[in-house]
Amino acid sequence: MSRSLRDLYPPLILLLILGLSAELGLDLAGVPAYLCPRPSEVIRTAWRHQEALREALGRTGLAALTGLLGSALGGGLLALTLSLNAWVRKAVYPLMVFFQTVPIVAIAPMMVIWVGYGRPAVILSALIVSLSPIVANSLQGLLSADPALVDLFRMKRASSLRILLKLRIPSAIPQFLTGLRIAAGLSVIGAIVGEFVADTFDGGGGIGTLIESSIKEQETPLVFAALMGSTLLGLTFFVAVGGLSHLALRHLHIAETRSSQG
Amino acid sequence: MQPTPSATLPPAPGIRMQNLCQAFDGRPIIQDLDLEIKPGEFLVLLGPSGCGKSTLLRLIAGLSEPVSGELILHPSDPGIGFVFQDASLLPWRTALGNVLLPLELDGVPFALARKEALRLLQDVGLAGFDGHFPDALSGGMRMRVSIARALAGNPRLLLLDEPFAALDEVTRTRLDQHLGELTRSRGTTTLFVTHSIQEALALADRIVVLSPRGGQVLHDQAVPLDWPRTASHRQDPAWQALARKLTECLEPTEVNP
Numbered sequence: 001m002s003r004s005l006r007d008l009y010p011p012l013i014l015l016l017i018l019g020l021s022a023e024l025g026l027d028l029a030g031v032p033a034y035l036c037p038r039p040s041e042v043i044r045t046a047w048r049h050q051e052a053l054r055e056a057l058g059r060t061g062l063a064a065l066t067g068l069l070g071s072a073l074g075g076g077l078l079a080l081t082l083s084l085n086a087w088v089r090k091a092v093y094p095l096m097v098f099f100q101t102v103p104i105v106a107i108a109p110m111m112v113i114w115v116g117y118g119r120p121a122v123i124l125s126a127l128i129v130s131l132s133p134i135v136a137n138s139l140q141g142l143l144s145a146d147p148a149l150v151d152l153f154r155m156k157r158a159s160s161l162r163i164l165l166k167l168r169i170p171s172a173i174p175q176f177l178t179g180l181r182i183a184a185g186l187s188v189i190g191a192i193v194g195e196f197v198a199d200t201f202d203g204g205g206g207i208g209t210l211i212e213s214s215i216k217e218q219e220t221p222l223v224f225a226a227l228m229g230s231t232l233l234g235l236t237f238f239v240a241v242g243g244l245s246h247l248a249l250r251h252l253h254i255a256e257t258r259s260s261q262g
Numbered sequence: 263m264q265p266t267p268s269a270t271l272p273p274a275p276g277i278r279m280q281n282l283c284q285a286f287d288g289r290p291i292i293q294d295l296d297l298e299i300k301p302g303e304f305l306v307l308l309g310p311s312g313c314g315k316s317t318l319l320r321l322i323a324g325l326s327e328p329v330s331g332e333l334i335l336h337p338s339d340p341g342i343g344f345v346f347q348d349a350s351l352l353p354w355r356t357a358l359g360n361v362l363l364p365l366e367l368d369g370v371p372f373a374l375a376r377k378e379a380l381r382l383l384q385d386v387g388l389a390g391f392d393g394h395f396p397d398a399l400s401g402g403m404r405m406r407v408s409i410a411r412a413l414a415g416n417p418r419l420l421l422l423d424e425p426f427a428a429l430d431e432v433t434r435t436r437l438d439q440h441l442g443e444l445t446r447s448r449g450t451t452t453l454f455v456t457h458s459i460q461e462a463l464a465l466a467d468r469i470v471v472l473s474p475r476g477g478q479v480l481h482d483q484a485v486p487l488d489w490p491r492t493a494s495h496r497q498d499p500a501w502q503a504l505a506r507k508l509t510e511c512l513e514p515t516e517v518n519p
Contacts, residue, residue: 146348166363252353
């Protein structure tokens with residue numbers, strides 16, 4: 001059995017123990033299902049509403065993926081721009097940090113004003129939330145190319161563009177992918193928050209919309225089932241991007257790096 | 263090994279330094295250094311950490327400007343190869359790709375560059391390893407690639423900053439031997455920085471000991487030992503006498519015996 005499969009056992013066993021404890025504990029305490037449903041009830045509800053859940057997860061997943069791709073492209077280009085000029089970097093970077101500290105819930109209503117209700121606002125929310133780790137990590141990668149190699153390029157009188165293309169960008173790939181891995185999970189959170197604030201049921205809502213409507217209708221087991229689904233979606237994003245980045249780095253013979261953030 | 267014969271190459275440069283000064287954040291690293299290096303000479307710079315050896319190599323390479331003084335290379339643009347403390351290879355390029363890099367930056371046509379890179383890999387004992395990526399090579403092999411890369415484009419001045427410090431003794435001795443043969447067959451002017459007296463004696467035509475502070479010449483020692491110098495030569499009385507003399511010069515600073 002492979003190591004990665006063996007690594008799955010401890011969290012799965014813990015999850016099983018927690019689930020059984022909750023099942024028994026809630027039964028013994030006599031907590032009603034509308035306050036906190038038993039895990040078995042959540043699973044039954046998820047099974048009953050599987051089609052609605054699947055569709056909602058698909059829509060949220062698509063919005064998160066679009067936002068993630070947008071932030072990968074936009075964040076990568078922004079990091080590239082910041083890396084080229086120290087003055088611009090010093091001017092823009094503090095603003096980025098400031099922007100990052102503003103909660104997405106506070107910005108989300110503004111997005112409704114900017115792009116209106118619906119999927120564009122959801123995608124924008126996913127993009128904004130996932131942008132920062134990509135910029136921070138990519139910038140760190142672009143600026144931390146091996147100084148000896150930078151010297152080598154300088155001795156050959158290579159232009160800044162040549163150094164960027166042949167050295168800095170390839171050197172930054174591991175950090176960019178680390179940022180992308182963190183951003184993957186965040187993009188799902190961003191999409192769900194966006195759905196809370198800006199989504200409508202026109203053409204079907206996402207998982208955030210489903211959670212919100214279930215809360216209003218006091219369908220607590222469905223709220224929990226949707227939460228379970230969104231967790232699985234976030235995990236799938238994280239694992240998928242992690243796997244892709246692992247394959248890319250192995251193909252490029254580059255060692256994986258730790259993140260500068262998260 | 264079939265190194266390039268020196269007859270086909272342009273002349274190696276001589277270097278003259280006069281009252282050379284360098285400082286960082288107001289702290290003097292090199293003060294009034296006077297030193298002359300003959301064309302084709304293999305000069306080893308010996309001295310404790312922080313005495314300005316690496317700073318001097320960077321000044322000669324044109325990677326930094328001196329605060330004051332004169333540094334003249336003649337001819338002025340000899341083509342410079344630099345070997346760093348770490349192999350510093352591009353991990354996403356094969357051994358061949360790494361050796362090709364300086365040739366690409368010089369604009370050498372690919373077919374010609376490839377031929378030269380393959381020959382250089384052969385010169386450093388890595389024939390057949392051209393398709394290997396750095397992560398599949400040992401530390402010694404990576405350093406050989408780094409030397410081949412520094413020799414690409416036939417630089418007439420080679421600067422090496424403690425290149426073998428991280429390697430085991432056996433690999434280090436073998437690489438010293440190869441490097442000595444390569445530079446002598448090409449007639450390259452070579453500056454080699456090390457902390458090791460034995461390594462200095464194994465390689466140098468001349469050894470310059472720098473003072474612990476201020477980077478001045480503490481001792482200038484010609485090494486009239488026959489070439490090639492193998493490990494067995496270390497028992498020769500002439501070798502041991504030179505080693506003792508250099509050790510005395512370096513005391514009380516710490517060096518590897």
